[in-house]
Amino acid sequence: xxxxxxxxxxxxxxxxxxxxxxxxxxxxxxxxxxxxxxxxxxxxxxxxxxxxxxxxxxxxxxxxxxxxxxxxxxxxxxxxxxxxxxxxxxxxxxxxxxxxxxxxxxxxxxxxxxxxxxxxxxxxxxxxxxxxxxxxxxxxxxxxxxxxxxxxxxxxxxxxxxxxxxxxxxxxxxxxxxxxxxxxxxxxxxxxxxxxxxxxxxxx
Amino acid sequence: xxxxxxxxxxxxxxxxxxxxxxxxxxxxxxxxxxxxxxxxxxxxxxxxxxxxxxxxxxxxxxxxxxxxxxxxxxxxxxxxxxxxxxxxxxxxxxxxxxxxxxxxxxxxxxxxxxxxxxxxxxxxxx
Numbered sequence: 001x002x003x004x005x006x007x008x009x010x011x012x013x014x015x016x017x018x019x020x021x022x023x024x025x026x027x028x029x030x031x032x033x034x035x036x037x038x039x040x041x042x043x044x045x046x047x048x049x050x051x052x053x054x055x056x057x058x059x060x061x062x063x064x065x066x067x068x069x070x071x072x073x074x075x076x077x078x079x080x081x082x083x084x085x086x087x088x089x090x091x092x093x094x095x096x097x098x099x100x101x102x103x104x105x106x107x108x109x110x111x112x113x114x115x116x117x118x119x120x121x122x123x124x125x126x127x128x129x130x131x132x133x134x135x136x137x138x139x140x141x142x143x144x145x146x147x148x149x150x151x152x153x154x155x156x157x158x159x160x161x162x163x164x165x166x167x168x169x170x171x172x173x174x175x176x177x178x179x180x181x182x183x184x185x186x187x188x189x190x191x192x193x194x195x196x197x198x199x200x201x202x203x204x
Numbered sequence: 205x206x207x208x209x210x211x212x213x214x215x216x217x218x219x220x221x222x223x224x225x226x227x228x229x230x231x232x233x234x235x236x237x238x239x240x241x242x243x244x245x246x247x248x249x250x251x252x253x254x255x256x257x258x259x260x261x262x263x264x265x266x267x268x269x270x271x272x273x274x275x276x277x278x279x280x281x282x283x284x285x286x287x288x289x290x291x292x293x294x295x296x297x298x299x300x301x302x303x304x305x306x307x308x309x310x311x312x313x314x315x316x317x318x319x320x321x322x323x324x325x326x327x328x329x330x
Binding site: 126128129130131132161165168169170 | 205273274276277281284289293294297298
């Protein structure tokens, strides 16, 4: 168990000793199940037994976002034959969509699960064009990031993109490092719905 | 899905753009630092080769595939607008964008520009 101690000035001649017990570090994970269309029976028990707490369900993608303080969470989950992929969730920093369709991504940044949700929402809402410009997937290009723990994130995106494509959305994905967002060439098109997601940084 | 690489003012592939056989569908303007820029030493930069882009709050010159992808998204938008909502399938929109592109680099599909540099006028006259 971790302890941290610090002294705080209480008054000119008194000192308050405070002992804080550091809270266990919680991490966010993505767990993708083998069935792409729904969450399998018993998934919640599996995740709970592994020390995880479901924070978001992505039913249509057969995936969940999980928070856990258990350092061996991934190891436990990956043993299940229900699970196709599990890994640490990355955080990217998209700007809010600027066009007609507003999906409220977290202003300060968004986890990949939220982006996937935005894609699905857009597809369900008959959005015509999605522009995805998420900065570089460094973990594709840098062997240090090319671990199985990261791949779950990418798989989640792929499922969300395929979902959108099946719904008839034009989904544009750019792949390369560099950020900054453009551009409202289509903002005057009142009849066309466009979801624009762009990154300011590739990774948080 | 339309995969976009970023091109420069000289119809070149920018130094930062991804590319690969079968990985790119079209190229769109992304902007770069000009022909004398060396990305290794980061010298020879010419900002007049950057891409004028609308950004939150106004306009600015930038470089990136984040400049290129939305131009292609915009083209997809105007093509859809021309034909009417839900009239074209995604594959048809993609086909128009690819078929109307200016062929650059190797004839036909290549690893740097796919079917070429997008051409909005050609696409709307397709």
